[in-house]
Structure formats: C-alpha cells, structure tokens
Amino acid sequence: MTKKSLLKSTVFAAAGLGLLAFASSASAAGVGACLITKTDTNPFFVKMKEGATAKAKELGVDLKTYAGKIDGDSESQVAAIESCIADGAKGILITASDTKGIVPTVKKARDAGLLVxxxxxxxxxxxxxxxxxxxxxxxAGKLIGAWAAATLGDKSKDAK
Structure with missing residues (x-):
C-alpha cells in the first residue's frame, strides 16, 4: 500500500467509523451528522470530507459539512457546532482548530445529546x-524508521 493510499484509507476509515457511530439502528436513513474540519483547502481535510460524504451517502446519513475559512478559524467552528445543534444532528465529527477554546461549545453539543x-x-x-x-x-515514526532500515539493509548505517 502506498503512503497516499494508506493516508486515504486512514482518513476514510476514521470518517466512516465516526458516521457509523451515529447510526444507532440497522438503518441510518434520516440520521443527521456534521463534519467540521479546519479548512476546505488542506488536502488531508479534503480527503476526509470526500470519505465522509461517500460513507454518508452509502448509509443514508444526512451529512452537513463545515470548515474554517482559514486554519485557526475557531469562530467558524463554534458557529458550525451551534448550527448542528439547532438542526437536530445526532453527532459531530470535528478537527478542532482551537482544542481548548472549542470545549465549552462541544460541551453544549454533548449536553444537547449529540455524540462528538x-x-x-x-x-x-x-x-x-x-x-x-x-x-x-x-x-508511525517508529514504523517508518523500521521500514526504511529493513529496506536499506546494510546501507542503513550510511543513510541521512
């Protein structure tokens, strides 16, 4: 598996697992969920959104996606959480820009019954x-190092 496909499958798995967690019954049709990423421009978050959207379609989950305008835009993420609560979503998947500052709004979502x-x-x-x-x-770093050492064999002593 290439590094790119591993990243892609990891992102899809995380997004898919999160969506599966929102589906409390055999049929997820009609379940609302939100994906909130840091930006819509970072390739990592673009792939995450693609994976979540595909899985949501497969499961019949109504997925709404949100993102900060720029990396570090916590205010847009707070507004997105508020929208998810108001829309009656069952859960939120989030890559928080401000991991401490977002906590009070996340608590509000959890208190409203959303899985975060x-x-x-x-x-x-x-x-x-x-x-x-x-x-x-x-x-991951240890695994990459072990792979590089095994791949280079005796030449690993001289690797830079």
Missing part, C-alpha cells in the same frame, strides 16, 4: 469529546 468525535486532533482535555480517532505519530 474528535478526528486527527484530540481536544484538551481529551475527554471533552466522546471519542477521538487520531494517528499515533510516534508509532
């Missing part, structure tokens, strides 16, 4: 969300 899943970026504190799907970057 942090994607890629854990909230602070981490238990502010119901769940977090994120990459373990330390473990």
């Amino acid at each position: 899943i942090a994607l890629d970026t854990p909230l602070d504190p981490i238990d502010a969300a119901d769940a977090t799907f994120a990459t373990d970057n330390l473990e």
